[in-house]
Amino acid sequence: MKHFDRLAGESARDYALKVLKANIVSLDLKPGTLISENEISAELGISRTPLREAIIDLSKASVIETYPQKGNFVALIDPKMVEEARFLRRVLDTAVIEAACESINPADLDILEDNVSLQEFYLEKGNAEKIYELDNMFHKAIYTAAQKDIIYDMSSTMMIHFDRVRTLSVETVKDLKIVNDHRGMLEAIKKHDKENAVLLVNKHLSRYRFDEDNIRKNFPDFFK
Amino acid sequence: MKHFDRLAGESARDYALKVLKANIVSLDLKPGTLISENEISAELGISRTPLREAIIDLSKASVIETYPQKGNFVALIDPKMVEEARFLRRVLDTAVIEAACESINPADLDILEDNVSLQEFYLEKGNAEKIYELDNMFHKAIYTAAQKDIIYDMSSTMMIHFDRVRTLSVETVKDLKIVNDHRGMLEAIKKHDKENAVLLVNKHLSRYRFDEDNIRKNFPDFFK
DNA sequence: GCTAGTCTACTTGTATACAAGTATGCCACA
């Protein structure tokens, strides 16, 4: 399992949640792995209580499955859950960008503008990692602009199902296209052009259609 | 605070969550109330740990606000959160009924049919409480039919913001109209008529537009 | 009367102890 530093002021619970999420998405914690509360809490240098609280959070979204007196297991990749996550993302992203088109304010627009400009900067530099980071921030910033922060938070746990398949996918989406998509979405929001914004979101998300059959063939043990 | 029996086999955590949710929605736990972990755990006859785990769950959706070393407080009614919940419900219900129109299977259709028939039965009997119960089950059954169960679970906590205002609303929605709406939605699903289904869902939800200004005047202390 | 400071009684956050259930390996015995 990958380790992270515990930030100053960060609670043991938030720390545990951060580490678990990152390791599940990156597949350093493989689907099916037993997450022993004793073992992991020792590894993170915290007690069972806050770790347990983080585990419960993830089991709400079926990212971890808890069997009493048996153990907590990282959920196998379940096509039904991946589909639910994909559905949720499409539905929410569509509705939220519409809302953003209606209610965007200058301050939030600046944040989005800065973000996309940075993406374009790192695109020239060829820094894929930074773009990945900015991608996530861009996405979240649209929710904030539409005043839908809590919805974003609640959906983010669900997205782990989706992001895990993304990690396994060999064919990575080209940064060039992603950044272009983002630029287009931003311009649509600026012009309050809902119709175009929705079209662009769906086009953007359609880039993340993986060859699940093939992935399953390569990693059969990871699937349900 | 209202009490409930702890069901056989129900974990202390699930029990605590059930009791807290019910009391927050019914406003027996008033907005702004301190939820002392010691006091409430004693009242429920459980220890702090499982109660705490339930509280954390509710604070994820901002239904409870936790201030470290100060206390857990039932969140004041925040129009922004009510709006987020209303938005989420409209967006999800719309998308989910569309999905149900596409993928409904006979078994799930039977469940819906039985449910609406019962609603019609209790409508004649004038049993509003039963209709309320069946209403919630109908709603959930559509998500199940569309294979979106986890999404339903995750959104249900968010709905507390919405349901709390519903509780305060004096003008209750007429059972007659509700049951009619449900019958219409079911028939639309049967016919795979997405367009009509979406129209009916939005008409149905539009019945739940409360006079928030008036409610706020009557219960100023409950609002943020 | 007013203010500074302290004491006290709370609060949550975390750590640990105990209870109860499960799976597995091993051994005795048929």
Place this chain on the structure above:
DNA sequence: TGTGGCATACTTGTATACAAGTAGACTAGC
């Protein structure tokens, strides 16, 4: 050889103990 049963070493669920911080009442001193 095969099988029943028990010991053991795990697991999570719950209860309790301790740490650290907050707020408010009360008192001493001015």
